[in-house]
Amino acid sequence: MEVKKQMALKKIPTKASEEFRNFPMVPRVVYGKGSFNTLGDILMSKRKHSEAPMIYLVDDVFENTELIDRIPSIFCDQIILISAEEEPKTEQVDALVKMIVEKYTELPSGIIGIGGGTLLDLAKAVAIMLTNKGSASEYQGWDLVNKQSIYHVGIPTISGTGAEVSRTTVLMGPEKKLGINSDFTTFDQVLLDPELTKGVPKDQWFYTGMDCYIHCIESLNGTFLNAFSQSYGEKSLALCKEVFLEDIPESESREKLMMASWHGGMSIAYSQVGVAHAMSYGLGYVLGVKHGIGNCLVFQYLEEFYPEGVMIFNKMLKRHEIVLPKGICANLTTSEMNTMISVAISMAPLWENALGENWKSIITPEKLEAIYRKI
Numbered sequence: 001m002e003v004k005k006q007m008a009l010k011k012i013p014t015k016a017s018e019e020f021r022n023f024p025m026v027p028r029v030v031y032g033k034g035s036f037n038t039l040g041d042i043l044m045s046k047r048k049h050s051e052a053p054m055i056y057l058v059d060d061v062f063e064n065t066e067l068i069d070r071i072p073s074i075f076c077d078q079i080i081l082i083s084a085e086e087e088p089k090t091e092q093v094d095a096l097v098k099m100i101v102e103k104y105t106e107l108p109s110g111i112i113g114i115g116g117g118t119l120l121d122l123a124k125a126v127a128i129m130l131t132n133k134g135s136a137s138e139y140q141g142w143d144l145v146n147k148q149s150i151y152h153v154g155i156p157t158i159s160g161t162g163a164e165v166s167r168t169t170v171l172m173g174p175e176k177k178l179g180i181n182s183d184f185t186t187f188d189q190v191l192l193d194p195e196l197t198k199g200v201p202k203d204q205w206f207y208t209g210m211d212c213y214i215h216c217i218e219s220l221n222g223t224f225l226n227a228f229s230q231s232y233g234e235k236s237l238a239l240c241k242e243v244f245l246e247d248i249p250e251s252e253s254r255e256k257l258m259m260a261s262w263h264g265g266m267s268i269a270y271s272q273v274g275v276a277h278a279m280s281y282g283l284g285y286v287l288g289v290k291h292g293i294g295n296c297l298v299f300q301y302l303e304e305f306y307p308e309g310v311m312i313f314n315k316m317l318k319r320h321e322i323v324l325p326k327g328i329c330a331n332l333t334t335s336e337m338n339t340m341i342s343v344a345i346s347m348a349p350l351w352e353n354a355l356g357e358n359w360k361s362i363i364t365p366e367k368l369e370a371i372y373r374k375i
């Protein structure tokens, strides 16, 4: 009798997607210093035949470095060097896909992204668009991809975004900056070799590392938090604190930040990011400010939402003598400011995670403008 009563009270979801997300994880991962040398063997078993190449999309910061010589390029494989100066665009994805389709008679055996979030996202998007018709911009959103992507591998060379583990690829499109969120986006294989992050300039190390730190703060302080997200978020946050606040040897620091990135990405997979990310999207869309630094620029002024997180962030800034640029929004026109605000406000799930269902009563355009004007 008692049991029946309970069953009637609890809403039982009928579809997995209604209440529980059934999301994919990276099925295979190699970890360790020097593990890049295993790439040739890993790819060999995935080669369809000699006419179906492996296409390596590599950050052009590695041009003329020994990493290029270590890429296991054989048969008709191609290494394409790409600048990470600007964040990936849908038209860039379309152009890469067109080039690959025109050059080869067969679809590639695999796409391998080697670089930071920019190159990882490009590799994910190209792998999807080689099997799905039309432009990448048609798939920006949630679960719009219908067909299995080409086998794709992610090899991060800078740590923090969590792009190596996420089910999205964030692209700037003609109308919006939005991810292709799908079950086919996630990498089939990830290779985590901390030695690859050796040459990262200090400022960039900090900005991309803070992306991870901010993922943790926004996930752990969000209303969507659950034990799954919390378990990854807490581990990632602890690693970030070791890396950015303690004296640890550089090689250990590289290893820990690489794993912090992984856990931070896992944490937001089952929750959401928050205020800094929503506002950073606005900065990125209107001014082309990159994700990592954009998050930092916003986060420093979010003590109202994340008091302890901002206090620790300021400690980290000081400890590493990072000086954030100022006056970024000083010369914005009213129309640009309005676009920035509307891009930020359109990120409803992020606001709901940060502030709960009634977020619209807390976040007004005036409030966002006041924060943007400080940046």
Ligand code: NAD
Pocket (backbone or CB within 6 Å): 059, 060, 061, 084, 085, 087, 088, 115, 116, 117, 118, 119, 121, 157, 158, 159, 160, 161, 162, 163, 164, 166, 167, 168, 169, 170, 196, 197, 198, 199, 200, 201, 204, 207, 208, 211, 290, 291, 292
């Ligand atoms: P990035 O890929 O933009 O690279 C930043 C800079 O670091 C570039 O100049 C690059 O050349 C340089 N760099 C990278 N590795 C280096 C190395 N080993 N040595 C020297 N220089 C190196 O940086 P990021 O912060 O990792 O990525 C930002 C991108 O990631 C944005 O486009 C953002 O939208 C995306 N992102 C995606 C997700 C996701 O889940 N898909 C999550 C967060 C961010």
Ligand code: ZN
Pocket (backbone or CB within 6 Å): 161, 211, 212, 215, 277, 291
């Ligand atoms: Zn982020």
